[in-house]
Amino acid sequence: MKHLISRGLMFGNLIEVSSPQLVARYNRALRHLTGRETTLSDFHIDLSGFSPEIGDELGDRFYLNPTGANRQFILLSTAQKDAPLLNIKFSTSRGILNQFIARNEAQLFALTARDVVAGELQGSVYTVDSPARLFDIRQVTVEADTIGGHVADAGKLAKLIERFRGEPEGWRDEALIAEMIALARKTGDVTRVPISLPAMSFEQGNFWTSHFGGIYVFRDMPKPAVIARQSLGSLGAMPAAEVMDFSHRNQIADWLARNQLVEPIVQARGADAGAILRQKMDFILVDAADRLGLAMGDARRGELRKLAYRLGAGLPAEFLGLAEMLRWVEGAGDWPRISSEHPAYFYTLRARPGRDRDLVNMLLAELAPMDVRQLFITHKERFYEDYAGWNEAKKTYVADFLAREYQLDREGARQALFGAEPGMDDLAPTSGGAASWALRGTGPLNRGAAVGPWGGR
Incomplete structure (x- = not known):
């Protein structure tokens, strides 16, 4: 590292x-x-x-x-x-x-x-001794105090002061006054400078956990679902309408579309689709070179283009799918037909604006792991895990790229890739039903059938 x-x-x-x-x-x-x-x-x-x-x-x-x-x-x-x-x-x-x-x-x-x-x-x-127990975590409460108990003592002192003021003979109660003085030595004058650190509770709605190999729990949705990295056989019974693992590409794509959680990069407002697609293609070529032990030169785009020529018919399907889409974006090709069965499918999407935007982008990063920039930004735990298995050339390339293209302007990079941070209007719960783009030219969506925005135009 x-x-x-x-x-x-x-x-x-x-x-x-x-x-x-x-x-x-x-x-x-x-x-x-x-x-x-x-x-x-x-x-x-x-x-x-x-x-x-x-x-x-x-x-x-x-x-x-x-x-x-x-x-x-x-x-x-x-x-x-x-x-x-x-x-x-x-x-x-x-x-x-x-x-x-x-x-x-x-x-x-x-x-x-x-x-x-x-x-x-x-x-x-x-x-958390079983995956089903994750559904029992509905609220998280934060409680804190100093090791010296200043918050608890301040609360106690405030009650003693209230008692002192409320009792007609309070000024004669020497024990009460002595206790108040002792506490005030630790807390200071809480009448002028109140000390309060109340417990705060937060709803645990949709979330990812690293437990059991990595699980996404979407329960605050019209159609609750669990999506796991490991096979379903390792999960046992789960209290969700739909339970999927990463091998269920069609079902995951269908569920994301029905809950209106994703959008094609080429249709995303404000996105420079051409630049994003080219960079994803570069990452896929670097990954291919890493797996095949091929030299990348300085890994600049010119060198990567030479690598693509060398691979020829051996180019990854993800690269070819994105190249087809790039040709359409640049007006040099027909509308691509990329369904959820295509290896490039999840590389073509980003999360829609909304309360679960970051969580959905995190899921997409795991479904399209060769996009190392998105993986690093949205899912560092998985990024570090994958990084440990790369060869030295890819480690150097990725580290240099992220330091050069991301570290210098993190907020700008995030906005260019994922859009502006969600506003208050975006935080309303998403509605059910299939997204219109997912239906275009594909006919009715059946569970398990290939879906996608690229079926026709």
Whole structure:
């Protein structure tokens, strides 16, 4: 992973912890949550306070998430809100932690100035021991306090003050006054500077989890579905109308269309379809060279074109399908016929705007894994897994490309590929029914039948 780390593509934007005071605070929280501590004098932490260096030291990458169901967190600073979240078990965790920090930033800033804050993302289950248990996770509650209990003490002091003010003889109650003074020494004047960090709950609607090889759970849909990376035989019974694995391409395409979750790149508003298609084709050629052990030269587009000539009849079907589409985009060919049975099909789509846009793009990235840019942006866990199996030439090419074409303007790249961030109007639930483009020239959609926008024009 050295190419990624050196270019800030892995472990980038982590927060450095090097002062003795902050290291001591971190150890207090670590002992409180796990009963363990670190001997390191400096390390880096992510959004949740997880440190890859401490994970290596303890031999446990999940020391803050031992059951994989209820992630614990350690906040030394509100600056952690801009750090990545490592070792993700649920796709919703980063958004939940970010919202918690954003909504309580002033309080957390004041609290972390005096102590470390620790807490937990509490789901409705204690462990995920079967795929069906994923449907029991309907809400995640975030609870947190300083290790010194400042929030709890402030709440207690506020009640004592209320009691003092409400009792006619309260000023004579020496025990009450003494308790108030003792608490005020820890919390300060809560009448002037209130301390409050209420528990916050978040609905766990549609999500991805790394459990059981990777599963997408879409339950807040007109037609709930589960889509798994591994074969259905490994899942057991699931409480969903449709259960599919990645081998069920036609069924997945049908379900995405009926729920109006995707759109063709060539019809997407504001997308430079030609540029996007060309880059996808480059990635497919690089992947072919990696698998066949072919030299790529400097891997510039000219060299990749020579590689395409060398492959000739051996060009991947994904490349040929996108090339056919590119010819149509540039006015040099007929409307392509690419159904969901075609290997290029999922490379031709992106998620429609809406509340599940990022989750759908994450799914599409796994169904079209040779598009390494989309895989890196939307599904880093899968990207790092695939990266480990590439040869040195592909690792270097991909790392250089992402550093050059993505790192310098992340927001611009995301908008060019996926469109603007969803607005409030886009967050309404999607309606059922097949998308109109999916029906064009294909006839009725039957479960298991090949579908797609490229059937006719």
